[in-house]
Amino acid sequence: MLYAKTTPEQKRVALREGLASGTIQQFPGAFNPLSARLIEEKGFNGVYISGAVLANDLGLPDIGLTTLTEVATRAGQIARMTELPAIVDADTGFGEPMNVARSIQELENAGLAGCHIEDQFNPKRCGHLDGKNVVDLETATKRIRAAADARRDPNFLIMARTDIRAVDGIEAAQDRAKALVDAGADAIFPEAMRNLEEFQAIRDAVDVPVLANMTEFGKSELFTTEQLASAGVNIVIYPVTLLRSAMGATERTLDTIKAKGSQQTDVENMLTRARLYELVDYEAYNHFDTSVFNFQVPGQH
Numbered sequence: 001m002l003y004a005k006t007t008p009e010q011k012r013v014a015l016r017e018g019l020a021s022g023t024i025q026q027f028p029g030a031f032n033p034l035s036a037r038l039i040e041e042k043g044f045n046g047v048y049i050s051g052a053v054l055a056n057d058l059g060l061p062d063i064g065l066t067t068l069t070e071v072a073t074r075a076g077q078i079a080r081m082t083e084l085p086a087i088v089d090a091d092t093g094f095g096e097p098m099n100v101a102r103s104i105q106e107l108e109n110a111g112l113a114g115c116h117i118e119d120q121f122n123p124k125r126c127g128h129l130d131g132k133n134v135v136d137l138e139t140a141t142k143r144i145r146a147a148a149d150a151r152r153d154p155n156f157l158i159m160a161r162t163d164i165r166a167v168d169g170i171e172a173a174q175d176r177a178k179a180l181v182d183a184g185a186d187a188i189f190p191e192a193m194r195n196l197e198e199f200q201a202i203r204d205a206v207d208v209p210v211l212a213n214m215t216e217f218g219k220s221e222l223f224t225t226e227q228l229a230s231a232g233v234n235i236v237i238y239p240v241t242l243l244r245s246a247m248g249a250t251e252r253t254l255d256t257i258k259a260k261g262s263q264q265t266d267v268e269n270m271l272t273r274a275r276l277y278e279l280v281d282y283e284a285y286n287h288f289d290t291s292v293f294n295f296q297v298p299g300q301h
């Protein structure tokens with residue numbers, strides 16, 4: 001009950017071990033702390049916290065409008081509710097390299113296991129839209145160097161995301177990935193790869209873990225974990241998938257209520273009261289007194 005028992009330090013070790021395990025790691029995107037619980041219960045390796053989801057949840061587009069405080073606070077609320085490691089989308093790092101350094105320390109404080117910092121210009125765009133721009137190599141590597149230098153826990157994972165593929169092509173993405181690793185990145189997130197060969201090209205260029213972003217309605221086909229693993233990918237995120245599913249169900253139920261005057265026909269698709277209580281561990285709270293204070297008071301037996 002209450003928050004996770006696993007400490008942020010332990011989660012960071014678990015993330016590193018997972019990445020080194022040789023098994024592709026699956027990180028679905030939680031859209032709130034409760035969905036992180038479900039991700040854990042279903043046996044996934046970790047929780048992804050998407051910048052698009054955090055922005056969209058506030059009714060905003062994903063163009064860099066959210067602040068470090070908002071992201072760290074919400075990501076922390078999600079991370080503390082699961083025993084799994086959580087990694088968060090830190091966009092461009094929320095400013096200049098010095099701001100990036102502070103962002104890393106705040107995300108460590110919030111209990112995250114790692115984050116990714118990207119090389120887009122501000123205002124950033126969704127990685128799967130056209131018309132993106134990337135910063136020059138020096139600016140991109142400074143962000144990563146600042147991030148790597150700032151962390152206090154050496155296991156906090158600094159992942160470099162590059163959006164350069166859409167701007168300058170796959171060879172430029174390979175070159176940039178190499179430079180970002182030289183600057184201190186622990187892993188590479190090559191955004192908007194067109195096919196498995198492109199993932200393989202990044203894999204061949206670097207010797208750190210490679211991430212695949214399996215976001216729907218984007219530029220990448222939705223490959224299976226088996227396909228991705230065969231192209232050398234180590235970790236896959238499904239960033240907006242659960243928000244899209246939940247909002248799809250929400251829209252359908254609203255339409256049902258409107259059309260039929262009742263939600264009755266949708267009830268069978270809902271999480272039951274019992275299941276919801278199970279996810280929030282209701283029973284444990286009910287038994288708090290008996291489990292915590294179940295000892296013999298001296299002199300009273």
Ligand SMILES: C[C@](O)(C(=O)O)[C@H](CC(=O)O)C(=O)O
Nearest residue numbers: 050051052126127128215239
């Ligand atoms: C990964 C991503 O940055 C995110 O915010 O989750 C987005 C996801 C999306 O918009 O589908 C991205 O730019 O790919």
